[in-house]
Amino acid sequence: MSQQTATTISRRERIRLFVLRTLALGAIWVLITEADPGSLAVGVPLAMIGAALSVALQPRSLSAVHLPGAVRFAGFFLVQSFLGGLDVARRALSPAMPLDPACVRYPLRLAGDGPRVVLANTISLLPGTLSARFLGGDTLEVHVLDNHESVLADLAQVEERVAGLFGANLPPLQMGGDS
Amino acid sequence: MTWETIAGWGSTALFAVGAFFFFAGSVGLVRFPDVYTRLHALTKADNLGLGFVVTGLALRAESWIVVLKLYLIWLIVIVTGATACYLVANAARGSGLEPWTRERR
Amino acid sequence: MTLALEVLAVVIMATVSLGIYRIERGPTGTDRMLSAMLFGTSGVALTLVLAEITGIGALRDMALVFALLGALTSVSFVKRAWGAEDR
Incomplete structure (x- = not known):
């Protein structure tokens, strides 16, 4: 089960993870700001920064949940x-x-x-x-x-x-x- | 009966159950004989108490997004609470603190 | 129907005050830390109840911050109380 793909991960996979994590973090942002549209100006860049950091630090997808x-x-x-x-x-x-x-x-x-x-x-x-x-x-x-x-x-x-x-x-x- | 009435009484009942678990957790913290047993009381009873309070508040919430946010907060408390519980138990075990046992035999 | 919320807030504060007994008696630092963990969970509940009573939604953000800080206090306590001898 434990794959050692951390170093050989493709560029395509990184982009896919980045998009998925941006969406997930963005959804959490919408939740905690109770869907205040004005806050998206801060939230969208923050979600992207967070996703980029997480892809850089943890490029493998976490153990997939079934x-x-x-x-x-x-x-x-x-x-x-x-x-x-x-x-x-x-x-x-x-x-x-x-x-x-x-x-x-x-x-x-x-x-x-x-x-x-x-x-x-x-x-x-x-x-x-x-x-x-x-x-x-x-x-x-x-x-x-x-x-x-x-x-x-x-x-x-x-x-x-x-x-x-x-x-x-x-x-x-x-x-x-x-x- | 309007939704307001049902939500009002339903949430009041949930608050009563939640308060009961908070109370039980604190009684366990006071009465239980050692760190490990007290951790049981705190981790289980208080998280459950918060779950009931959150569900009661969700019945009264003005929008769906607030309901989801309340449950997000509960989820964070559950995960951090269980992790903190493990850290404290692990550290106490690592320091050689032996669990209390009932005298027998 | 804010009476139920007010009663709940008072009961939660009463159960928190039971935790003060554990701080007073200890006997170990860990036992006292347990009271701090109790204050964390109860504090989240109390803040959420106050948000509903007062209608100030920002208090829910405060509860969120309490929830996140609770984890940090436990981690820093464990690190400081037992040092880094085994990790």
């Missing part, structure tokens, strides 16, 4: 982050404060920096899990509020959703004796 996967991911994310907030609110407000925290080590199957960052951030918003750090050897350390058996299986499911977002396939899961 559209149907993105829609499924958005639904999954909204439901799960709601459940995550509800779960932590219940624990905080319950007089007994049910907590059984632990750090678990999750062996990553997902490759690539971009997808892994999305995975780590997603995990932090889902019920009871929080990305603590990346360890060497493709392992993510996750802090959990409630250390139960299915934690690793839950994380594997999240990883599959993130893989779907990028249209990637994961190797089949091997449930080892990691703790």
